[in-house]
Amino acid sequence: MGERHKEAGIDQNTSMHIARPHRGELHVFVDASEKSYAAAVYWRIKLSEHERSFASRKSSRRSLKVISIPRLELQAALLGARWLRRY
Numbered sequence: 001m002g003e004r005h006k007e008a009g010i011d012q013n014t015s016m017h018i019a020r021p022h023r024g025e026l027h028v029f030v031d032a033s034e035k036s037y038a039a040a041v042y043w044r045i046k047l048s049e050h051e052r053s054f055a056s057r058k059s060s061r062r063s064l065k066v067i068s069i070p071r072l073e074l075q076a077a078l079l080g081a082r083w084l085r086r087y
Contacts, residue, residue: 023045023046024043024044024045024046025043025044025045026041026042026043026044026084027041027042027043027044028040028041028042028080028081028083028084029042029080030073030076030077030079030080031073031076032069032072032073032075032076033069033072034062034069034072035061035062036059036060036061036062037059037060037062037072037073037075037076037079038057038058038059038060038076038079039057039058039059039076039079039080039083040055040056040057040058041055041056041057041080041083041084042054042055043055056083058079058083060075060079
């Protein structure tokens with residue numbers, strides 16, 4: 001963090017208490033093409049009057065052997081499901 005936290009008026013030793021969320025939504029999007037497949041996770045939580053959002057993604061290139069698009073879509077769905085299990 002260096003000295004920037006002092007410039008911003010942030011105490012480096014301050015710990016944040018995160019309240020229990022009032023509402024949360026988790027969205028997983030998957031897609032595939034001839035060249036790769038991917039999954040994206042979007043997590044939105046509401047903490048009292050504040051809302052926070054987080055996003056992450058993961059992609060993979062397909063293997064060199066010929067794989068059909070439906071099979072790649074299934075691999076993308078599996079990738080998304082595995083990610084969903086982690087959250």
